Amino acid sequence: MAPNDSAHTTEEARDLVAGRRKAARYLVPVGVAGVAAATIGLVPALAASGDPDLPKISAQQLIEKIAASDAQQLSGTMKIKTDLGLPSFGGLGSFAPKGGAGKGGSSASPDSKLMELASGSHTLRVAADGPDKQKLSVLDNASEYSVIHSGADVWAYDSASNEVYHSKRAPGGVREGRPGKAPEALPATPKALAEQALKAVDPTTSVTVDGTSHVAGRDAYQLVIKPKQSGSTIGAIRIAVDAKNGVPLKFTLAPSGGGKAVIDAGFAKVDFGKPSASTFDFTPPKGAKVTQDDGKGHEGKGHDGRAHGGKDLKGSRGEEFKGLNVIGKGWNSIARLDVPGGKGIPSAPSGKGGKGDVPPEARKFLDSLGDKVTGKFGSGTVFKTRLINALVTDDGKVYVGAVNKDALVNAANAAK
Known part of the structure; x- marks a missing residue:
């Protein structure tokens, strides 16, 4: 096991974590659930046992290694276990959040489908080939849900309902029919999630390297982030970082109140080679219902409910927070x-x-x-x-x- 080392960053936190911003909606608990789903969307899971002998590294050096990582190609399988302590959404009926694409929405819309990741255990397949090609598939016993980003197109397909969601981006990343930037996808790699956690690092944070581990057959350092203050619901965040390329392989968030992890997720298998080009191809199956998101239902708003160019959140009746x-x-x-x-x-x-x-x-x-x-x-x-x-x-x-x-x-x- 590599010797423990510690360092504390001194950079002031730039933002509240995304969950805090989006949780403050008109009906707060439902907003909280949505935040949780967005937060865990593409987090990784399941580590192998064993502690490799790796060169000594400080926490600051490991953070810099994550920031400098340029691995843009990968494919693999992830496991996610999430326990936010939320009751079942069953019985909410039309009150539960729905997709916003077109009239009536679509069961294939990522806004609604990825809410399911807010609780329970899930198996995911992921693939990425640079910033313009990513794929996420959520596997079920008898069905599969996939989101594919390929160039200007974003496709989502729900095999259980045989529904397809499609949106298109104009040059520069702007959603056609919608002013401002298109809604950003959930993090396509574990690195994006780790970067969100690292935004909270400031003088109120303890950051240490706590030994080593094997994750998905790869050697990794263990980076641990803890609040110094009392009163936080977060006990510790543990990130397993690939010793070779600096890519986060596993993410675990433990609550301050004890018990099992709120989020325990990581790669079971991972390959940093170039995925096949056909991985990102998609053609709607014959007979599938296709919903085209033309942006009209979201005109003037970003994905977080804020008016473009403004600073106030909107309520369900258009009133400003x-x-x-x-x-x-x-x-x-x-x-x-x-x-x-x-x-x-x-x-x-x-x-x-x-x-x-x-x-x-x-x-x-x-x-x-x-x-x-x-x-x-x-x-x-x-x-x-x-x-x-x-x-x-x-x-x-x-x-x-x-x-x-x-x-x-x-x-x-x-x-x-």
């Missing part, structure tokens, strides 16, 4: 914003013929996630997962972050 502010630093950063209309979570219908903003089954789902809390700020509900938590106050304030309930309540009290 206002007062966006970041409280605290590092791993304990909390995003604060105002719900449209100045009210808390919408109510469910009451009584026969009663009116409300949320269907009863959706209200039940929200309540199953929430804990009622009170404080100097008044009263509200804390919605919980094992990773992202959110406090929605009854007077329409939202506090969201990868922090525990007490941290959210303290932030709300301090804002008064």
Whole structure:
């Protein structure tokens, strides 16, 4: 086993992790689930046993090795196990997020299909040949779902429903029929996920090299990232980094509360050779329903719900989330914003013929996630997962972050 070494980066964090930004939507728990799906979309899993004897390396050198990695070609099989502590989405009916391509959406739309990666165990096949050719396939017992990016085309196919989703990019990466940049795909390699984790590294972070391992038959260093602060829901992030080319091979996120990992994912097999060109070919099967995403349903908005050129998030009725502010630093950063209309979570219908903003089954789902809390700020509900938590106050304030309930309540009290 290689000797342990440690180093701490001093670069200030540039962003909140993507999950924190997107979690602060009008119906926070569903946003949290979507964030989780986006976060794990192409994370890797399953390591082999054994500890290779590798040259000593510092944490700073290993981070630089990841950043300098230029491996753009790979193919392999990954396993993903995710436990966010979310209840089943079954029974939500039309309340659950759907694809936004064309009228009625499509079951093959990546926006809806990849939500399934937010829980349970999944087997994936991945392939990449540079920035313009990637493929991800989610394998099931009797079906397969694939997303293929080849040049200007993005195809997705769901064999279970025999539906196809298609979008096209004009030169420069702009989606045809849509202003601004096209929505970015989920990370096509483990490197992209590791880079997201490394954005959170600042003086509030401990970064160490914790020995070595074998992953998918390759020698790897173990990079461990931990918050120095208390109050974060994240206990540690462990990244197995290929000793030869610096590509992250395995990603594990352990919660501060203990128990099994929130995300445990990595390559079971990997090959850094050039994939066959035919890997990225796709022709819609005969009889398949094809939905063309012309961008009209998303005009003026980016993939995160923000108006292009603007800074405010949009609510479900087009109202703007206002007062966006970041409280605290590092791993304990909390995003604060105002719900449209100045009210808390919408109510469910009451009584026969009663009116409300949320269907009863959706209200039940929200309540199953929430804990009622009170404080100097008044009263509200804390919605919980094992990773992202959110406090929605009854007077329409939202506090969201990868922090525990007490941290959210303290932030709300301090804002008064």
